[in-house]
């Protein structure tokens with residue numbers, strides 16, 4: 551279960567806290583812009599997002615491609631410099647640190663890549679791949695200590711017998727086993743936070759559950775906080791405590807995973823859930839999400855979802871909805887002018903009907 555950790559000196563009690571984070575990119579200027587000496591357009595990849603992850607918690611960040619999830623995660627790890635806002639990690643505002651000052655914290659916050667095939671060097675034995683981070687950070691005093699930590703990490707990710715796996719090369723492993731090696735390479739540095747970017751999207755369906763269960767075990771047994779990025783609500787529902795839904799650089803819904811999945815409040819979340827294919831005909835609810843996916847260089851006025859929203863009202867075209875608690879008992883926060891007006895029937899159930 552999630553727990554907060556005390557870092558009162560910086561006003562954050564969370565393992566990771568992102569406050570009003572913005573990441574804007576300058577786009578290449580068009581010929582017309584250059585001829586008229588106008589500045590080019592900006593892409594608002596992330597635009598004022600606040601969220602927190604606690605030790606032992608798994609927060610799933612969900613949204614379509616282009617919604618800003620990965621950019622947010624990279625900025626949270628200071629692998630990208632944010633345009634505005636702050637990132638507190640273990641009580642330190644890392645946006646104020648130099649690259650050199652960041653170095654000791656990098657060990658504590660590790661990124662798990664989407665592609666286990668690209669994440670490993672094909673020329674290295676598994677023991678060397680897992681030891682790479684230890685060597686970069688000069689984290690061990692002897693070969694024996696390195697070996698002990700590497701073997702321990704391989705065992706924690708379930709690659710046993712450890713001695714056999716340690717001597718293999720990546721091409722001798724399955725996709726799921728490679729992802730376990732990549733996770734071991736992060737765990738060996740004893741991080742308090744893992745950021746997992748689509749950790750199962752490139753794996754066969756048959757091994758996905760095993761990797762998700764592994765992440766679940768790591769946060770429960772080792773109190774590691776996990777921010778998991780996924781476009782797949784079924785993946786999010788499988789292991790996460792809370793789900794944050796991103797659209798066009800903004801958070802539009804945040805709440806307990808079972809509540810967001812079972813009783814989605816925001817029309818975008820509802821559309822994502824309705825777009826999930828069902829196996830049984832009687833449960834078949836698949837709908838394609840209407841309209842075009844978000845384009846960070848063209849931000850609609852008002853609610854950014856309004857061009858695709860089946861229940862948009864006039865106000866949605868001009869007023870930006872704020873992320874506020876829904877007025878029902880769910881505890882979910884929602885950014886929608888039509889968030890629940892009745893606890894009996896969330897107003898946004900109209901969104902369901904519109905999509906049927």
Ligand code: SF4
Pocket residue numbers: 816817818853854855856857859860861862863866871885886887888
């Ligand atoms: Fe739809 Fe308006 Fe709600 Fe945006 S604010 S999701 S456009 S109803």
